Amino acid sequence: MEQQKKFDFNTIIGFGLIFVIIMWMMYNNRDTELKEQQEKAKKEKVEKQQQAKQIATKQIVATINDSTVNDTVKLEKLKGSLGSFAYSATLPSAKESFTTLENELVRLKIANKGGFIVEATLKNFERFKKDSGQLVELIKNNNANFNLQLQTKDNRVLNTKDLFFEPTLSKNGEDQILSMKLKTGANDFLEYKYVLKAKEYMLDFDVRSQGLSKVLNTSATADLQWDLKTYRNEKSVAYENRYSEIYYEHNERKVDYAGTGKQEDDVLENATFIAYKQHFFSSILLFETPVNKVKISSTDLVNDDKIDTVYTKQFKSTLPLAFKNGELDYKMNWYLGPTDYKILNNYKKNIEDIVPLGWGIFGWINKFIFIPLFGFLSSFMGLGIAIIIFTILIKIAMSPITFKSFLSQAKMKVLRPEIMEIGEKFKKDPMKKQQETMKLYNKAGVNPMAGCIPALIQIPFMYASFQFFPSAIELRQKGFLWADDLSSFDQIFKLPFNIPLYGDHVSLFPILAAIAIFFYMKMTSGDQAMAQPQQDGMPDMAKIMKIMIYVSPVMMLIFFNSFGSGLSLYNFISNLITIGIMLVIKKYFINSDKIHAQIQENKAKPKTEGKFQKKMREMMEQAEAQKQIQNKKK
Numbered sequence: 001m002e003q004q005k006k007f008d009f010n011t012i013i014g015f016g017l018i019f020v021i022i023m024w025m026m027y028n029n030r031d032t033e034l035k036e037q038q039e040k041a042k043k044e045k046v047e048k049q050q051q052a053k054q055i056a057t058k059q060i061v062a063t064i065n066d067s068t069v070n071d072t073v074k075l076e077k078l079k080g081s082l083g084s085f086a087y088s089a090t091l092p093s094a095k096e097s098f099t100t101l102e103n104e105l106v107r108l109k110i111a112n113k114g115g116f117i118v119e120a121t122l123k124n125f126e127r128f129k130k131d132s133g134q135l136v137e138l139i140k141n142n143n144a145n146f147n148l149q150l151q152t153k154d155n156r157v158l159n160t161k162d163l164f165f166e167p168t169l170s171k172n173g174e175d176q177i178l179s180m181k182l183k184t185g186a187n188d189f190l191e192y193k194y195v196l197k198a199k200e201y202m203l204d205f206d207v208r209s210q211g212l213s214k215v216l217n218t219s220a221t222a223d224l225q226w227d228l229k230t231y232r233n234e235k236s237v238a239y240e241n242r243y244s245e246i247y248y249e250h251n252e253r254k255v256d257y258a259g260t261g262k263q264e265d266d267v268l269e270n271a272t273f274i275a276y277k278q279h280f281f282s283s284i285l286l287f288e289t290p291v292n293k294v295k296i297s298s299t300d301l302v303n304d305d306k307i308d309t310v311y312t313k314q315f316k317s318t319l320p321l322a323f324k325n326g327e328l329d330y331k332m333n334w335y336l337g338p339t340d341y342k343i344l345n346n347y348k349k350n351i352e353d354i355v356p357l358g359w360g361i362f363g364w365i366n367k368f369i370f371i372p373l374f375g376f377l378s379s380f381m382g383l384g385i386a387i388i389i390f391t392i393l394i395k396i397a398m399s400p401i402t403f404k405s406f407l408s409q410a411k412m413k414v415l416r417p418e419i420m421e422i423g424e425k426f427k428k429d430p431m432k433k434q435q436e437t438m439k440l441y442n443k444a445g446v447n448p449m450a451g452c453i454p455a456l457i458q459i460p461f462m463y464a465s466f467q468f469f470p471s472a473i474e475l476r477q478k479g480f481l482w483a484d485d486l487s488s489f490d491q492i493f494k495l496p497f498n499i500p501l502y503g504d505h506v507s508l509f510p511i512l513a514a515i516a517i518f519f520y521m522k523m524t525s526g527d528q529a530m531a532q533p534q535q536d537g538m539p540d541m542a543k544i545m546k547i548m549i550y551v552s553p554v555m556m557l558i559f560f561n562s563f564g565s566g567l568s569l570y571n572f573i574s575n576l577i578t579i580g581i582m583l584v585i586k587k588y589f590i591n592s593d594k595i596h597a598q599i600q601e602n603k604a605k606p607k608t609e610g611k612f613q614k615k616m617r618e619m620m621e622q623a624e625a626q627k628q629i630q631n632k633k634k
Contacts, residue, residue: 213326384480
């Protein structure tokens, strides 16, 4: 009977738990459905608003194009939707017409409707590959939006992208000046002023108003909305997308970037420029007067690089432009051109910092060594040969450091038998073993860290090269041997399938670099293992080095297969030269017998103990004394 009662009680608990779970699931589903309904309603509301705007725009255009009524009737009809700005819709310029600004480098097409650039073509750069016949077009086919949202005193919200500007083209010497005016009267207007100079990618661009204080609500800001959906221009959409992001300068000349995640949003204080960077090309808007509370957004459009091959990123910015004395008056610059460090640096506006050369010492190496040296070499020789000569010069400059590293390894190798003897003698007393080893180093005049310091000095140069070559626009579409583009991968074979992390193609320069790394590590791992005997409690470096001999080349193959072939060529030549230097040093400069004799001579000389060595000895002695006291207590 008691068991039956117990069973019934447990059954009740079980059913109760099931009931709670079911109720929770129903509530959770209801909450999810409610959220979905809210999202759907929100989406429908936005779509309705967009449809209403499109209908209103069509009605405005239809009214403008209506030839059956005179201008007075048109004006009265348009005032119902445009207010004072209806005046601009009655002018002869209120039509789908365009004005072109062009110099040796760029061709810009500006529309009457909206007054902004609807096409921006770079005349000296081609998409995808050399001789493709397709010029790089930063702006085309409605991939850009430039709109000033205005609030009027009669509570209207107008968008300049829907209104017609009146163009006036003039010249001042070689400078082409285009004034685009959105008029509310003969002398009252909002003006976009473009000035294109000869042989320049940079435009002077001004936004100003005259006589609009009686029309606009100047207590509110005029929100400048600048959007760009960036077209793919390179052979590898994934590689290009990796270096496409928003850069900006804010808060007293600090240059930063939004990041390359799926969705990046930020709010900027005192922004002085915003750059939409597309690896090798950029659209940059610069402000003479800092703009506060700027909202920026970056959305990654490449979900699958096999399918999403047209666009890379969607960039958006909203800039609140404040009125001064009832009017707008902002002087700006607009750069539409290559992300070339030398060109950007010539403007002296900090925009060269959008080229990712690395921070701190890595950036200094690139700015003051790599860029000047490579620029000099590439000015009179082919880019592939320039990379080889560049690598040789860098390795020759680093050869004294390499020599010191090998010399230190050779000294440690000569001392290894004595170190092993000490290890065997004091294998039960690690502290004593360490003390005697330090004494041996001191007597022999050998610094066990001497081999590490030269290697550490070379690391910044290696990291700097990883930043320099992907950013070097000089390599773009320049061929060498089988590589037709040193800024992209050097495919020699297309795979019929995709290998995760590796890709669907085989590049040759990473294979050569991997082979060179294998032989370099094979030649040096033995010396390093001999130079550094295993310490108690420490991992076996000999075993680690044996593993790294195979791991490093595999990593080179995997990660560099889709990288620019210029970087892989540099790594291949670099390791090849290091092997050559190592063989020359071993054969002509390092003699084990002479090193052994020098060490024995050093041992015979009286040694003065340095402060660091003295401190280390005292610490070891104190630790040894403490250990002895503890042993006695036991």
